[in-house]
Amino acid sequence: MTEAKDSGEQALAEAFAHALEARARAERLADERAASLERADRLLAERAELISRIEASPSWRLTAPLRWAKRIARRPGARFGRRDRGAAGGLAAAPRGEGPQSGARAAAGGPDALRRRPWRAGDEIPARALEIEGMITPEERRLLYWLARRYFDGAGAMIDAGSYLGASTVALAAGLRDRGDIVPPGPLIAYELFEVNEPMLKWLPRDPRIELGGSFRARFDDNVAGYEPWISLIAGDIREHPWDGGPIEVAFIDIAKSWELNDFVIANFFDQLIPGKSVLIQQDYVGEHHPWIHVTMEYFAEYFELVEMFEVGSAVYLLRESIPPARARTSITRELSAAQKLRLMDSAIERLGGERRGTLECAKASLLAYLAGERAAAAQLDYVRARYAESERILAAAGSVADVAPILKPRLDAAMRETTGFHAGG
Numbered sequence: 001m002t003e004a005k006d007s008g009e010q011a012l013a014e015a016f017a018h019a020l021e022a023r024a025r026a027e028r029l030a031d032e033r034a035a036s037l038e039r040a041d042r043l044l045a046e047r048a049e050l051i052s053r054i055e056a057s058p059s060w061r062l063t064a065p066l067r068w069a070k071r072i073a074r075r076p077g078a079r080f081g082r083r084d085r086g087a088a089g090g091l092a093a094a095p096r097g098e099g100p101q102s103g104a105r106a107a108a109g110g111p112d113a114l115r116r117r118p119w120r121a122g123d124e125i126p127a128r129a130l131e132i133e134g135m136i137t138p139e140e141r142r143l144l145y146w147l148a149r150r151y152f153d154g155a156g157a158m159i160d161a162g163s164y165l166g167a168s169t170v171a172l173a174a175g176l177r178d179r180g181d182i183v184p185p186g187p188l189i190a191y192e193l194f195e196v197n198e199p200m201l202k203w204l205p206r207d208p209r210i211e212l213g214g215s216f217r218a219r220f221d222d223n224v225a226g227y228e229p230w231i232s233l234i235a236g237d238i239r240e241h242p243w244d245g246g247p248i249e250v251a252f253i254d255i256a257k258s259w260e261l262n263d264f265v266i267a268n269f270f271d272q273l274i275p276g277k278s279v280l281i282q283q284d285y286v287g288e289h290h291p292w293i294h295v296t297m298e299y300f301a302e303y304f305e306l307v308e309m310f311e312v313g314s315a316v317y318l319l320r321e322s323i324p325p326a327r328a329r330t331s332i333t334r335e336l337s338a339a340q341k342l343r344l345m346d347s348a349i350e351r352l353g354g355e356r357r358g359t360l361e362c363a364k365a366s367l368l369a370y371l372a373g374e375r376a377a378a379a380q381l382d383y384v385r386a387r388y389a390e391s392e393r394i395l396a397a398a399g400s401v402a403d404v405a406p407i408l409k410p411r412l413d414a415a416m417r418e419t420t421g422f423h424a425g426g
């Protein structure tokens with residue numbers, strides 16, 4: 001009897017202790033939430049101030065890209081620029097005798113050539129453009145070189161968004177240089193922050209000039225040496241440099257590293273793409289950590305034709321029809337519901353097979369972690385591990401998503417708050 005009473009009291013005491021603990025936890029969480037709301041409000045205010053400072057500054061508009069069209073040579077045999085594009089019907093003929101394959105020029109260029117994916121033959125690119133340290137594959141470099149050298153016809157600018165140490169920049173600049181008919185500075189606009197932060201430090205090469213909190217600009221400068229005349233570099237945060245350079249013919253996007261940056265890229269560049277001509281490359285498409293890109297490309301699916309998708313990395317698109325400015329200003333982060341995001345992710349997965357599909361299944365886990373938290377992601381990752389048990393690459397991708405899953409929901413919540421009022425600046 002006494003024993004029963006004792007154990008009853010003990011259970012009661014334990015329940016009471018649990019209740020106290022739960023209340024303390026709830027209070028702590030409420031405090032943390034209040035602190036993070038306060039921080040988000042502060043960020044919002046800082047952002048609004050920054051935007052008004054940028055808008056007030058006379059130098060906020062880009063000037064370099066506006067003028068590039070005038071710098072294209074009007075050599076005999078070369079037909080460049082909007083004025084002559086119709087007559088040329090695509091890429092201009094090469095000036096005689098310039099470049100090792102100048103005879104192939106007239107046959108190259110244009111959407112049909114693009115659809116044949118000539119970069120796969122893999123024989124035409126200077127060794128230097130393959131050697132520069134970077135985060136893109138030789139196949140991606142060949143694609144960029146081909147686009148600059150054979151496809152580009154002067155209808156718009158070329159964007160290298162996220163240059164890192166210059167690998168993508170040099171692949172594009174080398175293509176422009178080797179065609180021999182563009183007088184520098186050319187139409188290539190490269191964006192890079194050059195900030196050495198913790199995640200970057202893991203990737204950056206050892207160099208006494210590179211340290212946490214510093215800049216890796218010096219290393220970039222070494223790598224692009226000799227190609228500078230063809231590059232207009234915009235150093236700093238891309239979000240502080242709204243695009244005002246007119247139509248864009250080739251956009252290599254390797255900078256959409258967050259929901260917010262992705263929204264910026266769309267609002268900044270998408271309505272400048274030229275129907276039937278512009279090529280958009282989403283470098284992070286075949287990857288597990290950027291689900292906003294899959295959601296985005298499905299959301300805009302009717303506007304794009306998929307031309308190429310590498311085993312890892314880039315998906316390459318040709319723009320079918322103009323994207324209306326209002327549509328391009330859609331915030332994927334804020335304006336699509338969680339259900340819409342998931343539905344678009346599923347339709348992206350449905351298009352693929354093999355390991356690329358497995359990679360996107362991992363990206364779906366990443367999306368679930370953003371939308372619903374770690375546990376929802378874990379269930380998807382269990383499915384991935386069972387379905388792709390034979391693939392080391394997919395298992396590694398699943399592990400990599402599992403590692404970051406706990407921090408993703410707070411990150412999206414913060415991005416949602418931070419993008420509030422975002423378009424007021426763009």
Ligand SMILES: C[S@@+](CC[C@H](N)C(=O)[O-])C[C@H]1O[C@@H](n2cnc3c(N)ncnc32)[C@H](O)[C@@H]1O
Nearest residue numbers: 134135136162163164167168192193237238254
């Ligand atoms: C994956 S790396 C680019 C790799 C590069 N395309 C190559 O060929 O090796 C992405 C780059 O985007 C840059 N970046 C990220 N956020 C940025 C921002 N807000 N403004 C400008 N650059 C940014 C990073 O500093 C980083 O170097």
